[in-house]
Amino acid sequence: MDKDIADFALNHAMSNKVDYAEVRAHRGDYQELVMKNGVLDAYISLVDSGFCVRILAEGGIGFASTNKWTKEEAKTIVDIACKFARMAKRKDKITFAEEKSVKANWRVPQKKKIEDTSPETRIETITELDKFLTSQGVNIAARMFDFESSLTEKYFVNTEGSVISSHIPRIGAYGFIMVVENGKPEQAYKQFGYVGGFEALDQWKLTEQMTHEANVLRKVIKEGKGVKPMKMDLVCGPEVTGIAAHESCGHPMEADRILGREMSQAGRSFIYPNGSFWLGTRIGTALVTIVDDPTVKNSYGYYEYDDEGIKARPRYLYKNGVINEFLHNRETAAKLGTRSNGASRAMNYDREAIVRMANTFVQPGDMNEEEMFEDVKQGVYMRSFTEWNIDDKRFNQRYVGREAYWIEKGELKHPVARPVIETTTQIFWSAVDAVSKKVEYEAASCGKGDPSQGAPVLTGGPLIRLREVYVK
């Protein structure tokens, strides 16, 4: 990374009489290995670096990027971005919410450094996982593991005087398995993610978790029973709580979506100006508080400053069941007359920063796990999910259980095969009548943007109990 070229690009932009310009440079050291059915398919190792410029001029935005580090190329991309900004000819001009300039340098410490962890160690880790998993007496007919790490250095400067440098180590893993018993297949996948070093592996317990998944699938095939469709109580485990928080709270609270910027891709939101839902509208019971917080140390979605140079902080999206605070960047904040809350993220130098979640979770309550079940006459405990989706206004959603159990008179009974809740955001969060103290988190990749940008995020929360919802 050549910071002088980035500074040169910013100076060249300023000479173009623009309203605002920023330059963001990235240098990433990436390693990834893929193991399929016990065979190492390939090991990829690369260093990538480049920079982008974003220009605000005459009320339009232009963006251009390159990975050629020359002054000539810098001038070229600045000129393209300026031309693009002016080409927009918008009737309502884009402005950015005012923010103070920042000078900062932040780094995430590592206990076991990624750069000191050899390819052999990484291969060995996944090989051992594969060996253990296939020696447990479960018929795993197919499996695939992906293991990756990145060391990303970023440099951000803008025409308001901000200068921010950062260094972010991140590691992630993904496991997919298919178990076959009595000729019947069931599949599961699990994702792991961490910002920091290889100490992540001590927390992940990859082998234990994937073995648990294999045993769950076998048990579901052998002992799982269907559920008679009817209204019943549903206890969601942290994984299900987390995906519901992400899909039916985090996404509809993205202000760019609320304002229509994603209308052709990820869609709009059930929350919109002059609609039935807005800030202050009740969406769930008073037990429902959902936070998006980038500042959780070592979380997969961790950052200290966003990609517009705004200091990160927790955002209380739904607070005590009420719509409380949207996720903003500077553009959406200006449109809605507020300040950015630091939700602008870009996944690489060749992508614009857009409004994103970081770590979205339901806040814990005061019940222990046993209390969550004890007065359930009959219902389902959906501990994890397989298929899921939600409509593009983020209201009509569906979660299908992967690990689930029948609850009768407060006790967990047999596994339930693929129970389904298909309901609305309002019904889901309005049915919550109990929240546990116990909290767990899952790593995920959040999809959004055009071109697409998969963002590392965390989802999670406590067990939550939904009273009298329709399960089939």
Place this chain on the structure above:
Amino acid sequence: MSETLAKTEEIVKKAKTLGADEVIAKTTFGRYRKTRFSNNQIDISVAWNDYATDVFLSWKKRVVGTLIRNFQNIDESVKRLFNLAEVSKENPQYGGVAKGKFGYKKSNADKALENLENPAEYVFEAIEAAKKEAGSDTNAGGILFTKFEDVYLVSSEGPMGEDHRSAIELSIRAFSQRESSGHGVECSSTIKGFDPAKAGRKAGEIARQAKNPKAGVEGRYDVIFEPLFVGSLLGIWGPMTSAYSVMIQQSIFVNKLGQKVAPDTVTLRDTPASYSLASKVFDDEGVPVKENVLINKGVLKTYLHNTSTAKIFKTETTGNAGLVMPTPWNIELDEGDMSREEMFREVKRGLYLTNTWYTRFQNYATGDFSTIPRDGIFLIEGGEIKQSWKDIRLSDNALKMLNNISGISKERQHVHWWGEADPPSLSPYILMKDVQITRPK
């Protein structure tokens, strides 16, 4: 030999000197431009210039890869890659890469797409066309995307060539009311005949018909799928023919070669044809690409292969490398004998679905999944659209749906949209029997 091809060859030679068994270097100079719009205005225009060489290397069946930007630090990068191979683990299934010299077709890439003079005009033309159909208060959003790539490939095993790849794509979603929308796309490899207004008209027409939607009703229906929705279905069936998907059991086609998987009327191909967004002349091993018949008159004929997966399956490469993972380029469902009107007349009570998103599987091997129809959702009675619907979900099985195709139109459209209708395809309207529709409770 061009200077870029020579530099690409230099990387291959360096790796061979170090002792690599097989090396492939592929250099891409890409100029990509995208204009995003919403609320009838341009939000941002983006340009990204990409200078990259993908390097693949094998040594004693250890397979490694890297990326070199703008021919920087070649010696260091290649040495690092070879050192990685030395400490990596043998892949006993690795079957090598293509050997020999090949001739390639001439690329028909369109130089005009390297730097489109005024992309905003295309966007405004599409918006105006949508407004004309759905009314002046129509609210539209979407993208205009262009690409121009110069591709140079050198393999230590013989293949060497240049390719030039271009594409232009306009996608527009128009809202006539808050919950009434339509989506249209226009896709091509060249600017010739490219008509942004056509996409706008389609989006506007569906949006107009979709006004005042009622909550849909659960049940099993005969369904007519719009080509854009069919693009999403082909995006399920096509990639499941990749040998890699089959090997990890993320496919409904495992152990079904030679078996009937669809009615006689269904013939499915993969071809990076000259009209396609994915047009190309060679794959990532330098093998000339070709048309492959995946399903012939309902019978599964082949999986998609690179040289290595072909060896495992005791067959020949289909020209679909991906060096690790064979991949489809552009799916075609052969035309049928019905007109769109005839298809509607066939439906006594059914649905017409125009687009979908968020397709997720419970189990790729069995094919159980659901997806959420969006934009125009219509109830058909007596062959005519009777009502606009909303808030439904298609919850069914991918293999069963393939088997339940009962009609295919003569008319076809080249479609692609975001990550949903992907890879690009040539899609007709299809009529399908007995599709399960669910809704939230």
